[in-house]
Amino acid sequence: MSIGSFIVRRVGLGLVAIFGVSVLVFLFLHLIPGDPVDQLAGGDVQPEQRAAIEACLYLDQPKLTQFGIFLGNIANGTLGHQCPNPEDKPSVMARIVEVMPYTIELALAGMLVAVLLALPLGVIAAVRRGTWVDTLAAVVALSGISIPTMLMGPLFVVLFFIYLGWFPGPAEADEPFALVLPAVVVGTHLMAMLSRMTRSSLVDVLSEDYMTTARAKGLPSVVVLLKHGLRNALLPVITIAGLQFGAMLSGAIITEKVFARPGLGTLLLDGISERNYPIVQGTVLVIAFIYVTVNLVVDLAYGLADPRIRRA
Known part of the structure; x- marks a missing residue:
């Protein structure tokens, strides 16, 4: 095909x-x-x-x-x-277009936080599997998955806004650094899933014959690990990251509500509470379109990550 x-x-x-x-x-x-x-x-x-x-x-x-x-x-x-x-009032599409930049901003920032934390954590855990480093990485990942967003968000607000005053609080979406706390909240949960998936997939790849061959050729360990190992271990990671990115683009409802941020999730929640049929129907339709588009992009990204799929 x-x-x-x-x-x-x-x-x-x-x-x-x-x-x-x-x-x-x-x-x-x-x-x-x-x-x-x-x-x-x-x-x-x-x-x-x-x-x-x-x-x-x-x-x-x-x-x-x-x-x-x-x-x-x-x-x-x-x-x-x-x-x-x-x-x-503007049309439903105009309203969605108005709030969509805030959701895209939050999704991109959350994905950046997740990837920057998850890939190094997963790679280190795979390379040092069975050691205290692997155990520590598992504890960090499980903590990120176990703490609900509805709890982590208020905790961050209380600690970093009320007590320490380092970052802007809720309803200050246009302030400098206002994106930091919600992005960390969104990205931490995704980081936990991506790091464990990276670790699991990379452990399987490290035992493959072509990894042994690459080492036997005298290639540097970093090249073997990143070019031959991590690249071939990325397929399941791309799947999880793509689907979760679609979820974040469709609106991180809880995070947007906790931090009083405008966005697609907040618009949908307000439409549901008001029983505003046009808003709910239009927002859900856009969310479905986002999921379909992200899934298509993920499928195409498989070919970039794995030449065997691209040739097929």
Whole structure:
């Protein structure tokens, strides 16, 4: 299969998956008990206001018509409008585009923290396996996985913002160094997974015959380890990193909430709490698109990491 055919096939499957997600989200939103009008306008809404909000959300139309309108909003690129008072608010896509840079910023910073910590930790643990260094690396990794984000975030706020005052606190997203604490919180959990995966994969690679051959040729140990060992051990690491990066791009909801940062996760959570159908449908659709795109990029990255896959 050529690279072009592979990409076309994966894009086609991705579009089918996105459409399926859109159908499921639409159905679930309309099956969940509760009245979105009460959430958007409050419990004392007047009949005229109720009718206006229902018209804005197209709740006065048949379900099939509502789904057709939703598909039309996808086709025109707006993903719908915000209710109530859509004339005073940007479209759902404009709202997503407005908050997306904050999520991308957090995801890239978290991934950078994770990779810078995980790869050296995993390599050292693999090379010194069975020693106290390996044990210490395992303790660090398990600690990163075990401590929930909902606990680590407030702890960091209390320690580094309230007591030490080293970094900006919540709701200060535009301050210098405001990204440090949320990036460390997001990256620490991913670092733990990546370091253990790097260690496990590299231990298997170090016992392969081609590693022995490379050493027998007299190549420097660092070259053998990094060029022949680590590169061939990266495939499972790339998989985990890619999927987790997709998760971070879709919105680190807890971290964004703890640090009061705008972002895709915060937008989705606010839309759910308000039962704002256009916001929820549009945000979930963008999240599904992000996952499909990241998975395609991960598959293509396999060929860069392993020439055997690229030749195949």
